[in-house]
Amino acid sequence: MTLVDIDATIPNNVGLADDRRLRRALENWQPKFLQWWRDLGPVAFQENPVYLRTAVSVGREGWANFDHVEMPDYRWGVFLAEPEPDRTIAFGDHKGDAVWQEVPGEYRADLRRLLVVQGDTEPASVEQQRHLCLTAPSLYDMRNLFQVNVEEGRHLWAMVYLLHRYFGRDGRDEAELMLERHSGDLDNPRILGAFNEQTPDWLSFFMFTYFTDRDGKYQLASLRESGFDPLSRTCDFMLKEEAHHMFVGATGVGRVVERTVELMKEHDTDEVSRFGGIDLATIQKYMNFHFSVSLDLFGAETSTNAANYFAAGLKGRFKEEARDDDHQLHGLTRTVPTVDDDGRIGEREATQLAALNETLREDYVEDCQKGVDRWNRALADVGVELRLPHSGFNRAVGEFRDHRVGPDGRVISDEEWAASVDGWLPTDADREHVESLMVGVTEPGKMAGWVAAPSTGIHQQPVDFEYVRI
Numbered sequence: 001m002t003l004v005d006i007d008a009t010i011p012n013n014v015g016l017a018d019d020r021r022l023r024r025a026l027e028n029w030q031p032k033f034l035q036w037w038r039d040l041g042p043v044a045f046q047e048n049p050v051y052l053r054t055a056v057s058v059g060r061e062g063w064a065n066f067d068h069v070e071m072p073d074y075r076w077g078v079f080l081a082e083p084e085p086d087r088t089i090a091f092g093d094h095k096g097d098a099v100w101q102e103v104p105g106e107y108r109a110d111l112r113r114l115l116v117v118q119g120d121t122e123p124a125s126v127e128q129q130r131h132l133c134l135t136a137p138s139l140y141d142m143r144n145l146f147q148v149n150v151e152e153g154r155h156l157w158a159m160v161y162l163l164h165r166y167f168g169r170d171g172r173d174e175a176e177l178m179l180e181r182h183s184g185d186l187d188n189p190r191i192l193g194a195f196n197e198q199t200p201d202w203l204s205f206f207m208f209t210y211f212t213d214r215d216g217k218y219q220l221a222s223l224r225e226s227g228f229d230p231l232s233r234t235c236d237f238m239l240k241e242e243a244h245h246m247f248v249g250a251t252g253v254g255r256v257v258e259r260t261v262e263l264m265k266e267h268d269t270d271e272v273s274r275f276g277g278i279d280l281a282t283i284q285k286y287m288n289f290h291f292s293v294s295l296d297l298f299g300a301e302t303s304t305n306a307a308n309y310f311a312a313g314l315k316g317r318f319k320e321e322a323r324d325d326d327h328q329l330h331g332l333t334r335t336v337p338t339v340d341d342d343g344r345i346g347e348r349e350a351t352q353l354a355a356l357n358e359t360l361r362e363d364y365v366e367d368c369q370k371g372v373d374r375w376n377r378a379l380a381d382v383g384v385e386l387r388l389p390h391s392g393f394n395r396a397v398g399e400f401r402d403h404r405v406g407p408d409g410r411v412i413s414d415e416e417w418a419a420s421v422d423g424w425l426p427t428d429a430d431r432e433h434v435e436s437l438m439v440g441v442t443e444p445g446k447m448a449g450w451v452a453a454p455s456t457g458i459h460q461q462p463v464d465f466e467y468v469r470i
């Protein structure tokens with residue numbers, strides 16, 4: 001059952017060969033996906049061989065194969081992690097029961113909604129990033145972009161499989177809609193805010209993979225706890241792929257910082273933009289933007305949806321089983337931030353069940369901080385630090401949405417916001433400068449001037465390997 005059928009029309013380890021109806025339904029969706037990929041995937045290099053990792057097994061080791069392939073020939077498939085024998089539900093009102101292999105009728109609507117929201121983000125990010133290949137700072141980076149793109153495409157397959165297999169006609173309809181909503185489309189946008197923003201340049205891309213893909217990591221880790229076992233196993237395998245996306249973001253921003261420090265030392269100035277670099281102040285503003293937009297993805301501080309998902313056993317907490325409580329949370333409380341009438345940030349008591357979005361957001365912020373600490377080590381020499389803004393800064397969802405909050409956590413007036421915002425968020429001039437640096441570099445081993453070279457190549461290949469054959 002879990003053996004990967006890699007030569008099937010749709011590679012899979014879910015026994016598609018034995019389920020004719022499902023196979024035909026998915027084989028009917030496949031050309032629509034490929035058409036979408038051609039229409040709204042990367043705008044160029046579709047016919048160039050790219051050194052890509054393809055999933056060929058789901059075991060701990062050797063799950064991936066690396067080789068040059070043209071992207072439309074990528075083997076998008078359906079891969080679930082190995083089942084865990086006798087697995088039981090780890091949290092909520094059904095804690096201790098055997099996990100479900102079919103969708104419980106009373107949770108059908110909630111589960112469908114979770115799958116749709118998760119699935120929608122995946123192709124959205126491919127759409128957002130489709131122009132970046134034209135300005136890749138190196139072949140190494142272009143390959144990483146494409147790797148992330150094909151895997152986000154596969155994550156769409158992961159959700160579409162679950163919709164087709166477990167939600168019948170409704171699920172098939174939702175799978176079609178995944179290819180009809182589009183990032184930034186005024187009439188038919190993607191579901192979550194951050195996925196309708198543009199990713200116009202590579203600094204944005206690195207910030208996006210660091211901050212927004214990391215929301216993906218935390219959401220998927222919560223869904224991996226699910227009592228609906230096929231979802232849990234699906235997310236488990238997606239997280240394996242996701243680790244690379246985090247890596248691209250963390251090392252990408254790190255390499256920009258490294259290059260900026262180099263230029264600062266060389267020219268003895270903070271203003272490296274004159275020398276083809278990106279000022280730290282600009283990096284900070286991009287970080288402020290991507291961090292705050294990603295915080296919105298966790299939803300409101302208190303949410304009955306989140307409480308219901310948890311009680312039902314559909315969506316747990318990050319590392320649910322490692323937590324030291326009863327995993328049901330009845331009667332337990334915690335504090336969540338509020339802004340009181342006199343405009344000060346305070347706290348109020350909420351049930352832990354209602355506050356689960358906030359709990360996940362806090363875990364996420366802690367994780368975000370780790371990368372910032374690493375970047376700051378490179379900055380120690382020049383005596384400057386990058387800092388995550390306060391969680392209330394620039395928020396459009398939740399308690400802070402109707403308030404102006406500075407990066408330092410002060411609630412401020414509209415006037416003060418207007419007078420200061422150019423120092424906090426990228427201005428048109430900042431974006432224009434960053435865009436002016438974006439020139440594609442396609443000679444193996446060469447890097448654009450605003451970013452340092454990576455310390456190693458991919459899968460033991462040298463940095464100057466021909467990652468994309470031009």
Ligand code: BYC
Pocket residue numbers: 114117118121122125152191192193194212213214215216217219220296297298299300301302303304305306315357397
């Ligand atoms: N934009 O009760 P609330 C990834 C809606 S990223 C627009 O607080 P809830 C990836 C909300 O739907 C991971 N609308 O929300 C990364 C609700 O609407 P209704 C994606 C928003 O349900 C990079 C209302 O506001 N996966 O994989 O507790 C590249 C009240 O909100 C937003 C998931 O998100 C927003 N930002 O929590 C590629 C996991 N936020 O019901 C891929 C599945 C909230 O009033 N999703 N709303 O009409 C969920 O668990 C939940 O839906 C959310 C929201 C955590 C997103």
Ligand code: FE
Pocket residue numbers: 122151152155216
């Ligand atoms: Fe993904």
Ligand code: FE
Pocket residue numbers: 152213216242245
């Ligand atoms: Fe990702």
